[in-house]
Amino acid sequence: AAAASAAAAETAAAERRARARASGDAGKASLEHETAELRSALELAEKGRAHDQSALLRAERRANALEEEAARARALADAAEQDRRRLDSALEIIGERNEVIEQLEEDLHDTKQLLKQQALLLTVDAAPHK
Secondary structure (H helix, E strand, O other), X not given: OHHHHHHHHHHHHHHHHHHHHHHOOHHHHXXXXXXXXXXXXXXXXXXXXXXXXXXXXXXXXXXXXXXXXXXXXXXXXXXXHHHHHHHHHHHHHHHHHHHHHHHHHHHHHHHHHHHHHHHHHHHHHHOOOO
């Protein structure tokens, strides 16, 4: 916006210079007026430039902050993925362990049944026959 204002002021000053040259003696007064206007336009352009530099600096800082946040987000996503893999492995191990426990419980039940049958057979064999 400041650059456009400065360009418009410069264009207007150029037009005044052309008119001043055409008018002769009025040229010196017009030249002083034109110089004052150009200085004013320059000041306005410099203020605009300072404002734009400030805005650019703020934007760069914000961009840097966003890049840091994005890096942290990627690191968190990576950590979450590693945690998910570890959880999946742990759940698989627990499932396998539970299968082993179930098999051992079945084996224990079968062993108890065999022992009961053997004890019953021994009791029957040990009993006096009539």
